[in-house]
Amino acid sequence: MYVTPDKCSDALLMDSFARRWAAKGHDVVVLGSFPHYKMRGIDVMYRGRILERERIADRYWIWRTWVYVPRFGWIVERLVNYVSFMLIALVTATRLRVDVVHVYAPPPTNGLVGLWMKWVKGARLVYMVQDVYPDVLIKLGVLRNRLLVKILQSIESLYYRVADAVTVISEGFRRNLARKGVRLEKVHVVPNGADSEFIRPGKPDTAFRRELSLGGKFVVMYAGNVGRSQPVEMLFDVARSVRHLEDIHFLVVGAGDRFRELSEECERLELKNLSFAPLQPPERIPEVLATAAVSLVMLRPGVAADSIPQKVYSIMASGRPVIASVDEGSDTWRLVEQIGAGRCVPPEEADALSQAVLELFENREEAVEMGRRGRQYMVEDCGPEAIAEHYLEIFKEVLTPERSPLR
Numbered sequence: 001m002y003v004t005p006d007k008c009s010d011a012l013l014m015d016s017f018a019r020r021w022a023a024k025g026h027d028v029v030v031l032g033s034f035p036h037y038k039m040r041g042i043d044v045m046y047r048g049r050i051l052e053r054e055r056i057a058d059r060y061w062i063w064r065t066w067v068y069v070p071r072f073g074w075i076v077e078r079l080v081n082y083v084s085f086m087l088i089a090l091v092t093a094t095r096l097r098v099d100v101v102h103v104y105a106p107p108p109t110n111g112l113v114g115l116w117m118k119w120v121k122g123a124r125l126v127y128m129v130q131d132v133y134p135d136v137l138i139k140l141g142v143l144r145n146r147l148l149v150k151i152l153q154s155i156e157s158l159y160y161r162v163a164d165a166v167t168v169i170s171e172g173f174r175r176n177l178a179r180k181g182v183r184l185e186k187v188h189v190v191p192n193g194a195d196s197e198f199i200r201p202g203k204p205d206t207a208f209r210r211e212l213s214l215g216g217k218f219v220v221m222y223a224g225n226v227g228r229s230q231p232v233e234m235l236f237d238v239a240r241s242v243r244h245l246e247d248i249h250f251l252v253v254g255a256g257d258r259f260r261e262l263s264e265e266c267e268r269l270e271l272k273n274l275s276f277a278p279l280q281p282p283e284r285i286p287e288v289l290a291t292a293a294v295s296l297v298m299l300r301p302g303v304a305a306d307s308i309p310q311k312v313y314s315i316m317a318s319g320r321p322v323i324a325s326v327d328e329g330s331d332t333w334r335l336v337e338q339i340g341a342g343r344c345v346p347p348e349e350a351d352a353l354s355q356a357v358l359e360l361f362e363n364r365e366e367a368v369e370m371g372r373r374g375r376q377y378m379v380e381d382c383g384p385e386a387i388a389e390h391y392l393e394i395f396k397e398v399l400t401p402e403r404s405p406l407r
Helices: 009-023 075-093 110-119 135-139 146-162 171-179 207-211 234-241 259-269 282-291 310-317 331-339 350-362 364-381 384-398
Strands: 028-033 051-057 060-065 100-105 124-129 165-168 187-189 218-225 248-255 274-278 294-298 322-325 342-345
Touching: 009 028, 009 051, 009 060, 009 310, 009 384, 028 075, 060 075, 075 110, 100 110, 100 384, 110 124, 110 146, 124 146, 124 384, 165 171, 165 384, 171 187, 207 282, 218 282, 234 248, 234 259, 234 274, 234 350, 248 259, 259 274, 282 310, 294 310, 294 350, 310 322, 310 331, 310 364, 322 331, 322 350, 331 342, 331 364, 342 350, 350 364
Parallel strands: 028 060, 100 124, 124 165, 165 187, 218 248, 218 294, 248 274, 294 322, 322 342
Antiparallel strands: 051 060
């Protein structure tokens, strides 16, 4: 649903793929909403419109639709947001002729557009799973109604059964689908990765650091969404535990449902070694990540059991070590440990996180080496060109000989 110029990982990821596919000579049409990420309404440039077609680059177009924009973050509002996009997207889809429809999910309502394109327009359906629904909502305690759970599980099962191919971002997701009876020959593990050509290791003395008056501090950064899944409030205890070390400073950069609440709480507690900064424009991502000496990934128990957050790849691309506060044995834990790109600690354990920060603070050379190993992995094994090519191979595979070739 989110597409460029929205400032979120979903939009950046799909734009990166679309540009590479178009550059290889394929016609790429992206169907998304008018820009509205983290806004109280649609971007002023697009207000008053229902549908617009825009040429982004040679052989790359975006069809943008009106969408209801949530104002308060309520669950009902989000559902209306998803359904409003789905309805207009269904109508728009009748005007499109494609060989393969590549559906990004969640939200699960996007899958209905894919089914329409497959059943009515004859396209092959590749279902791209970024989060397994409704599992993630159940784990967070957001979804408890048994009837609604069954309905969503039935819809999920339909997508997996009908799709010509399903892509997942981790082996944990693949195992999850296997337990649900999905035929594994149609399930492909394709990590999101990060654009290692755009995100590069940089010197820590950035303009962003100077704007925040951080001087030569050892910056421990959390950058990303501040919502239900991220126990960012844990940093209050961590910051207090190391306040005797004046060189360590904790920084939260982001946005989300709980950002304002937690930033105000930080001010109330008068924590001098912890500060909050708003989400920065996408073009500043490399600079923001370079500001850190260490970057954090924090998720509540159960959330990271089967997935690897996008920020893990971005941090490794930036050449900085990762401290991952996630479920032991999760795909994130195994990846960080396997590469040697940082430290892993159990979720929501402030003492363990404090200890990991101190270890890297006291062993700077080891921290630098961890960052180097993470960067090497991203360049050699998880680069954007390789991942975009992997998707192209899947698209070609699902096209039968009777259909026109992907061109």
